[in-house]
Amino acid sequence: xxxxxxxxxxxxxxxxxxxxxxxxxxxxxxxxxxxxxxxxxxxxxxxxxxxxxxxxxxxxxxxxxxxxxxxxxxxxxxxxxxxxxxxxxxxxxxxxxxxxxxxxxxxxxxxxxxxxxxxxxxxxxxxxxxxxxxxxxxxxxxxxxxxxxxxxxx
Amino acid sequence: xxxxxxxxxxxxxxxxxxxxxxxxxxxxxxxxxxxxxxxxxxxxxxxxxxxxxxxxxxxxxxxxxxxxxxxxxxxxxxxxxxxxxxxxxxxxxxxxxxxxxxxxxxxxxxxxxxxxxxxxxxxxxxxxxxxxxxxxxxxxxxxxxxxxxxxxxxxxxxxxxxxx
Numbered sequence: 001x002x003x004x005x006x007x008x009x010x011x012x013x014x015x016x017x018x019x020x021x022x023x024x025x026x027x028x029x030x031x032x033x034x035x036x037x038x039x040x041x042x043x044x045x046x047x048x049x050x051x052x053x054x055x056x057x058x059x060x061x062x063x064x065x066x067x068x069x070x071x072x073x074x075x076x077x078x079x080x081x082x083x084x085x086x087x088x089x090x091x092x093x094x095x096x097x098x099x100x101x102x103x104x105x106x107x108x109x110x111x112x113x114x115x116x117x118x119x120x121x122x123x124x125x126x127x128x129x130x131x132x133x134x135x136x137x138x139x140x141x142x143x144x145x146x147x148x149x150x151x152x153x154x
Numbered sequence: 155x156x157x158x159x160x161x162x163x164x165x166x167x168x169x170x171x172x173x174x175x176x177x178x179x180x181x182x183x184x185x186x187x188x189x190x191x192x193x194x195x196x197x198x199x200x201x202x203x204x205x206x207x208x209x210x211x212x213x214x215x216x217x218x219x220x221x222x223x224x225x226x227x228x229x230x231x232x233x234x235x236x237x238x239x240x241x242x243x244x245x246x247x248x249x250x251x252x253x254x255x256x257x258x259x260x261x262x263x264x265x266x267x268x269x270x271x272x273x274x275x276x277x278x279x280x281x282x283x284x285x286x287x288x289x290x291x292x293x294x295x296x297x298x299x300x301x302x303x304x305x306x307x308x309x310x311x312x313x314x315x316x317x318x
C-alpha cells in the first residue's frame with residue numbers, strides 16, 4: 001500500500017492541523033470514512049448502489065444520498081441526533097459533513113475518540129486525527145451538517 | 155514466426171500455442187536472452203498471432219494484450235483518477251469521473267491491467283470490469299466486502315486467462 005504525507009493532504013484540506021505526526025496510516029481501498037465512523041474496517045459504506053451488487057454496504061433502507069438516510073443508518077448503531085460536538089464522558093459522537101447543491105448531500109463522516117480528538121478516514125486515503133471538525137470543512141466535504149451521539153453504556 | 159520485441163525481431167518458439175489457463179508468452183519471455191533487461195521486457199508489448207497445434211487447422215487464435223500506448227494511457231488516466239477521487243467516498247462520483255469513464259472506453263484490451271490493480275490493492279475497478287465484460291462474478295452476500303469482491307474478480311480473471 002502507498003503512504004501519503006501531510007503536504008499532499010493539506011492541498012485539499014488547508015485548515016487541517018497535524019497531530020503528533022506528519023504521516024498517517026497507509027492508503028486502503030477496503031473501507032471508507034463512513035465505515036470508519038461506524039468502526040467497521042471491512043466494508044465500504046455508501047447508501048447509493050452503482051449497480052445491483054457493488055462495493056457499497058449499507059445497513060438497511062433508505063438507500064439514498066440524504067442526511068436522513070445517514071441518520072437512520074447510524075440510528076441502527078445506537079446513535080441519536082445531538083447539538084453539541086464537544087466531548088462528553090461516556091458518549092461517542094460522530095459528525096456528518098455535507099455539501100449544499102440544491103439539497104444537502106452527505107460527503108464525509110468523522111468520529112470522536114475517547115480523548116476528544118476526532119478521527120477520519122479520507123476516502124481511500126489515510127485515517128487521520130484532527131483536533132476540530134472545522135479542520136476538514138471546505139470545498140471537498142462542505143460543512144458539518146449533523147452531530148450524532150451514542151452512550152458507550154448501550 | 156517472429157515477434158517484435160523491444161525493437162528487436164526475435165523468432166517465436168515452435169511450440170508456442172495459446173491455452174486458456176496458461177500464458178505461453180510469459181514462459182517464452184522467461185527464455186529470452188539475458189542481454190534483454192527485465193525493464194525492457196516489462197516495457198515491451200506484443201501483438202502475436204499463431205496457429206496452435208492442438209486446435210483445428212482452420213481455427214486461428216489471436217491474443218492481443220495491452221499495447222505500450224494502452225498501458226501508458228491507462229496508468230496516466232488511473233493516476234489522474236486516483237488523485238482526483240482519493241478523498242471521496244461517493245461511488246457514483248468516483249466512477250463517473252472522466253478519467254474512469256475513458257478507461258472503460260479503452261475496452262477489453264486493458265482487462266489484465268484492471269485485474270492487476272484489483273489484485274494488488276483492491277482498487278475499485280469493479281464498475282469498469284462489469285461495464286467492459288458484462289459479467290458480475292460477485293456473490294450478492296458479499297456486497298460491501300471489498301477484499302471478497304476483489305477475490306471474486308481476480309478468480310474470474312484467472313479462469314478466463316486474463317491474468318495468471
